[in-house]
Amino acid sequence: MSTTTTPESRSRGKAPAGEKVADWADGRLGIYSLAKANMRKIFPDHWSFMLGEICLYSFIIIILTGVYLTLFFHPSMNEVEYHGSYIPMQGQLMSEAYKSTLDISFDVRGGLLIRQIHHWAALIFLAGMFVHMMRVFFTGAFRKPREINWLFGFLLFVLGMFTGFTGYSLPDDLLSGTGIRFMEGAVLSVPIVGTYLSFFIFGGEFPGDDFIARFFSVHVLLLPGIMLGLVVAHLILVFYHKHTQFAGPGKTNKNVVGMPLLPVYMAKAGGFFFLVFGVLAALSAIATINPIWNIGPYRPDMVSTNAQPDWYMGFSEGLIRVMPGWEINFWGHTLVLGVFIPLLIFPLVLVSIAVYPFIESWVTGDKREHHILDRPRNAPTRTAFGVAWITWYFVLLVGGGNDLWATHFNLSINAITWFVRIGFFVAPVVAFVVTKRICLGLQRRDKEKVLHGRETGIIKRLPHGEFIEVHEPLSQEQLHTLTAHEQYKPLELGPEVDENGVRRKVKMSEKLRAKLSKGYYGGESQIPKPTVEEYKEITSGHGHH
Amino acid sequence: MSSQDIPEENLPAAQDTTAGAVKLADEKNPFADPGLPPHEPRIQDLDERAAKRSERTVALLFTLSMLATVGFIVSFVTIPVDQSVYIFMLGHISALNFALGMTLGVALFAIGAGAVHWARTLMSDHEIADERHPIEASPEVKAKVMDDFRQGAKESVLGRRKLIRNTMFGALALFPLSGVVLLRDLGPLPGTKLRETAWSKGKLLVNMNTNEPLRPSDIIVGSLTFAQPEGLDPHEHGFMTEIAKAALMLVRIQPDDIKDKQSLEWSHEGILAYSKICTHVGCPISLYEQQTHHALCPCHQSTFDLSDGAKVIFGPAGHALPQLRIGVNDEGYLEALGDFDEPVGPAFWERG
Numbered sequence: 043m044s045t046t047t048t049p050e051s052r053s054r055g056k057a058p059a060g061e062k063v064a065d066w067a068d069g070r071l072g073i074y075s076l077a078k079a080n081m082r083k084i085f086p087d088h089w090s091f092m093l094g095e096i097c098l099y100s101f102i103i104i105i106l107t108g109v110y111l112t113l114f115f116h117p118s119m120n121e122v123e124y125h126g127s128y129i130p131m132q133g134q135l136m137s138e139a140y141k142s143t144l145d146i147s148f149d150v151r152g153g154l155l156i157r158q159i160h161h162w163a164a165l166i167f168l169a170g171m172f173v174h175m176m177r178v179f180f181t182g183a184f185r186k187p188r189e190i191n192w193l194f195g196f197l198l199f200v201l202g203m204f205t206g207f208t209g210y211s212l213p214d215d216l217l218s219g220t221g222i223r224f225m226e227g228a229v230l231s232v233p234i235v236g237t238y239l240s241f242f243i244f245g246g247e248f249p250g251d252d253f254i255a256r257f258f259s260v261h262v263l264l265l266p267g268i269m270l271g272l273v274v275a276h277l278i279l280v281f282y283h284k285h286t287q288f289a290g291p292g293k294t295n296k297n298v299v300g301m302p303l304l305p306v307y308m309a310k311a312g313g314f315f316f317l318v319f320g321v322l323a324a325l326s327a328i329a330t331i332n333p334i335w336n337i338g339p340y341r342p343d344m345v346s347t348n349a350q351p352d353w354y355m356g357f358s359e360g361l362i363r364v365m366p367g368w369e370i371n372f373w374g375h376t377l378v379l380g381v382f383i384p385l386l387i388f389p390l391v392l393v394s395i396a397v398y399p400f401i402e403s404w405v406t407g408d409k410r411e412h413h414i415l416d417r418p419r420n421a422p423t424r425t426a427f428g429v430a431w432i433t434w435y436f437v438l439l440v441g442g443g444n445d446l447w448a449t450h451f452n453l454s455i456n457a458i459t460w461f462v463r464i465g466f467f468v469a470p471v472v473a474f475v476v477t478k479r480i481c482l483g484l485q486r487r488d489k490e491k492v493l494h495g496r497e498t499g500i501i502k503r504l505p506h507g508e509f510i511e512v513h514e515p516l517s518q519e520q521l522h523t524l525t526a527h528e529q530y531k532p533l534e535l536g537p538e539v540d541e542n543g544v545r546r547k548v549k550m551s552e553k554l555r556a557k558l559s560k561g562y563y564g565g566e567s568q569i570p571k572p573t574v575e576e577y578k579e580i581t582s583g584h585g586h587h
Numbered sequence: 588m589s590s591q592d593i594p595e596e597n598l599p600a601a602q603d604t605t606a607g608a609v610k611l612a613d614e615k616n617p618f619a620d621p622g623l624p625p626h627e628p629r630i631q632d633l634d635e636r637a638a639k640r641s642e643r644t645v646a647l648l649f650t651l652s653m654l655a656t657v658g659f660i661v662s663f664v665t666i667p668v669d670q671s672v673y674i675f676m677l678g679h680i681s682a683l684n685f686a687l688g689m690t691l692g693v694a695l696f697a698i699g700a701g702a703v704h705w706a707r708t709l710m711s712d713h714e715i716a717d718e719r720h721p722i723e724a725s726p727e728v729k730a731k732v733m734d735d736f737r738q739g740a741k742e743s744v745l746g747r748r749k750l751i752r753n754t755m756f757g758a759l760a761l762f763p764l765s766g767v768v769l770l771r772d773l774g775p776l777p778g779t780k781l782r783e784t785a786w787s788k789g790k791l792l793v794n795m796n797t798n799e800p801l802r803p804s805d806i807i808v809g810s811l812t813f814a815q816p817e818g819l820d821p822h823e824h825g826f827m828t829e830i831a832k833a834a835l836m837l838v839r840i841q842p843d844d845i846k847d848k849q850s851l852e853w854s855h856e857g858i859l860a861y862s863k864i865c866t867h868v869g870c871p872i873s874l875y876e877q878q879t880h881h882a883l884c885p886c887h888q889s890t891f892d893l894s895d896g897a898k899v900i901f902g903p904a905g906h907a908l909p910q911l912r913i914g915v916n917d918e919g920y921l922e923a924l925g926d927f928d929e930p931v932g933p934a935f936w937e938r939g
Contacts, residue, residue: 084717121822127669135821151668154684155691187722220870220886223831227868227933237781237935242773247780247828248869284719292623297716299623306706313702320696327688328677342827343795343813343834343863345871347885362903363887367867369905374939380905381868381933413719445888455888456901492618518621525618574616581617 085307086287086300090181093174094280095311097198099318100167101273107160108262114150116142117212117258119251128335136214136339139254143213143334158326164206165331166322168354171199175395179428181415183286184399186408191279194272196396201269203354208261210332210352214254219340220349223248224362231381249342288415289526291519295413350443358388360441364462391438395431398424405558406530419488420527422481423562426474433473437465478567485569488524492516492572493580515581525571533559623714631708641708648701655694662686777937782930784816785833786911791817792835792860792921800920801837806858809877812837813863816923832931834863834871835911837921840880840894847896853912855921860911861897862931865889867904869932882908905934 057065068074085091118138124131126141128148136144146153175195178184184192211218226248229240245252284298293299301307337346351359361384368379402424403409418425440447441462448455495513502512516524535556540546561567631638662683672682724732745752791800795813806812814835819826839858845851850859861882863871870886880894889902897908909931912924930938 082715084715121824121826149668151663151683152687154681155687158684158688223869224886230933230935233936235936237777237937240935241775241777242770245774248831249827250774251824252774283722284717291621292714292716294620296719298719299714299716301712302715305710306712309702309706309710313699313706316695316699316702318699320692320694320699322692323688323695324692327685327692328674328680330680342831342869343815343871345873345885347874349870349886362868365903367889367899367903367905369934371939375936376934376938377936378905378934380903411721445885459888459902518617518619519624521618522620526620574618577617 080281081304082302083281084284084298084300084302086285086293086298088288090177091285092314093170093177095314096318097167097170097174098273098277099315100163100170100322101269102315103163103319103322104160104167105266105270107156107163108266110156111146111160112262114142114146114153115139115212115258117255119214119249119254131335134339137254139212139214140334140339143215147335155323155326158329158331159322161210161331162322162325162329164209165352165354166318168199168202168206168352171195171202172354175199176428176432179395179398180418180425181286181288182412182421182424183415185412186403187283187411188279188286189399189403191276191283192399193396194276194279196392198269198272198276200392201265201272205261205265205269206352207355208257208265211257212254212261213332213334214340215334215337216340216344216346217334217337217349219249219342220345221351221355222253223342228362228381228385231378231385233375233377233382236378249340284413286413286415288417290523293414295411298413348445350446353439356442357391357435357438358384358442360438360444360462361387361391363444364438364441364459364466366463391434395428398427402562405533405555405562407533407555408530414526416527419481419484420529420568422478422485423567425481426477429477430470430474434466434470437462437469440465482567482569485571489569489572492521492524493577521577527571529568529571530559530563532556532563623716626713629708629712638709641704645701645705645709648697648704652694652697652701655690655697659687659690659694662690781832781932781935781937783832784926784931785819785829786816786923786926788923788925789916790923791916792837792913792923793817793819795834802919803856803858803915803921806837806839806921808839808841808857810839811873811875811877811882814860814921831869832864835860836863836872836875836882838875838880838882838893844880844894846894847898850896850910853910853924855913855915858913858921859893860913860923861891861893861908862911862927864932865904866899866906866908866931867902867933872908 116138120138121135122138122141124134124136124141126144128144146157211222226240230236244250287293287298365380365384370377444455444458447453447458495515498512498514500512501509503509533556535548631641666683666686668683670682671679673679792814794801795815814837816833819829837858837860842857865872865884867887867889870884872882872884874883874885882891882893887903889904890900891897891908892900909927909929911927913921914924916922
């Protein structure tokens with residue numbers, strides 16, 4: 043890197059200005075030691091590693107545009123009459139929050155653009171986190187040592203959902219107000235304390251005068267503050283653990299192969315920030331998002347049809363729409379199961395994916411570090427679980443938009459609701475089974491490719507008239523890549539009696555673990571990868587394919 | 588995850604049979620890691636003219652960005668904020684928003700594209716392998732830390748002076764209560780507020796749109812009319828909270844078609860007054876099918892049969908819409924004969 047000895051005697055004028063500034067900073071911050079470890083840090087290259095970057099950049103863009111919006115937005119529920127430049131709303135009563143959002147959209151030059159970038163970036167942020175999370179899940183990047191970073195990421199996703207929800211509620215328009223009312227109804231359904239919670243959240247009865255101001259401080263301060271901390275921690279851990287990489291020639295669990303941060307990733311990642319920002323700006327120029335001026339100010343006695351939350355809240359909307367309206371009345375109390383059960387399933391859906399890494403590590407009992415990513419097909423049970431979860435999520439998303447499905451595809455809304463009710467239980471199971479079969483099929487294909495080579499599509503006619511397809515043997519790079527993955531053996535509980543004939547005590551949890559392990563790694567769940575002996579036997583002599 | 592007593596042989600064989608990235612191909616093991624493939628030069632590495640072309644492309648992109656930023660400033664200054672423009676496929680949209688967004692988009696995208704092109708074509712693309720080091724500390728480090736901790740704990744005398752320890756835990760456990768107590772004034776206690784609405788005996792039913800009192804003749808068969816109690820003024824403070832409970836919908840059904848007996852009794856000449864607030868999670872119900880007398884909540888599609896006491900016939904709502912008892916006063920206007928006899932809107936624990 044740089045010289046380790048700092049010549050005290052060197053005249054100050056001689057060193058370049060940049061170096062002098064760096065020296066000054068190093069004496070106070072120790073930047074040279076920091077740079078030594080990180081300036082030429084190696085990052086592996088794969089398109090899917092960009093997904094997390096998209097989230098990071100849209101998060102930064104959201105903060106930048108959000109700060110701008112706070113300069114003009116009035117988080118107040120005072121009712122005022124509108125006399126701004128948007129003609130159709132002249133003289134209408136509305137809250138100051140709604141009015142200032144109209145002003146941002148129609149009177150502040152560039153205000154509409156920033157508002158739209160802010161909202162688009164929020165959608166991209168959440169979609170990005172969802173896809174990034176799936177990338178991490180399906181490649182097994184959550185395994186040791188990255189379980190905590192998985193949880194940080196998961197928390198960011200959940201907090202992002204609520205930041206989005208509190209954010210799109212701020213303009214106090216008819217659509218978002220309806221969403222708040224839904225939230226009130228959900229809170230009211232909580233047994234014993236629900237009514238009190240609702241009164242504390244809204245400062246009294248719904249809607250009251252307080253919730254916009256309260257949501258504002260939650261949206262711009264509390265949640266983003268926590269998220270910023272989590273993002274920083276997430277990135278520190280990415281640096282500390284060093285990035286995962288896919289198996290390939292020269293890539294082992296003990297190294298990381300790629301290009302250095304300076305200059306390649308500085309340019310690529312830095313440039314990618316501008317690409318994301320540029321696309322968001324252009325998107326906001328041509329695609330209107332959340333046109334609150336078409337929706338109108340909120341009144342609790344009015345509603346528009348096609349009332350939909352932003353997409354990331356859609357699965358909770360689905361839960362609430364398809365749940366039967368169960369209510370139990372007893373001793374002067376009401377248990378609102380029809381709303382409360384969806385309220386409980388909502389976190390359950392999310393937590394079920396969050397705890398998966400810990401379940402898998404318990405089943406495998408593997409305490410080693412893993413830096414080589416799995417191809418999804420090589421972990422069929424995990425992949426099947428992930429696809430089942432996504433299926434679950436999307437079935438509920440269909441339920442959340444059941445009115446749109448009905449109107450766009452001319453279907454009966456009752457039929458769609460019943461489809462979702464049944465699909466909620468059945469679809470994940472079907473998806474699990476199908477995905478596992480597909481994974482096993484792909485494993486067989488890989489094995490076939492390793493042992494018999496690549497199908498070239500060239501048909502050869504042999505002297506005696508037989509037609510065969512020419513198979514081209516794989517290079518050693520390809521052979522290594524296709525056989526580098528590990529295969530676990532299912533856990534054995536051992537004999538029921540020990541050598542002295544005494545019954546061994548096996549805990550229930552161990553039995554469950556052995557069962558799960560068999561399900562994960564038993565004969566039904568993975569195709570043994572080709573061995574060197576098989577390969578040699580097939581490729582030696584005979585000239586047979 | 589306490590009992591990790593899996594015998595080693597159940598784990599797969601150690602995954603890194605090769606010592607490093609440079610292990611050479613193995614005659615005996617065709618699957619062995621052949622090491623990093625040799626670097627393949629790009630056209631820019633071989634041909635200076637191609638490299639020059641790349642350089643010009645990057646410079647062009649950066650220049651384009653500068654021009655777009657100038658365009659952004661010019662648009663901001665010259666285009667009036669209320670001017671609309673017709674753009675093919677997009678229709679009539681705000682000219683300023685379009686111009687600012689596109690120029691900003693190009694200015695940013697061009698910087699990004701330039702940087703990425705520069706990195707891909709001109710910066711070194713030699714792959715480098717860095718070593719990873721295990722994250723877990725060595726046993727010596729761990730032992731040192733444990734010793735230090737024990738030493739520190741001993742010097743704190745916390746273990747010996749139990750009185751200090753216990754009172755400290757007590758103090759630390761209690762003080763957050765202040766924070767909890769402070770939250771008390773976030774809102775008043777519910778009391779019976781959710782049971783009461785602005786309706787009471789003798790209050791006239793006022794048309795929501797015209798703000799005029801309603802006569803039975805105003806409500807025709809097949810129509811859906813929205814009403815509020817007289818005296819509610821949107822300009823007054825607290826209107827939102829009142830209307831959130833008091834909003835009413837009126838329908839007229841031939842008395843013979845009304846199946847529910849109490850419902851018929853509480854109606855006037857077939858005019859039925861139901862709470863407009865859905866009993867599911869409180870959306871205002873606004874869709875009415877006049878042939879079937881079904882009312883549908885547009886939020887979650889709960890469907891109520893208004894001819895049968897507004898019972899739920901589909902969807903997630905848990906109970907029927909509350910009905911308001913109505914009559915006609917001496918001057919022939921529709922009036923309420925009291926408040927709702929049950930809470931309107933979504934159910935809650937104390938509802939009973």
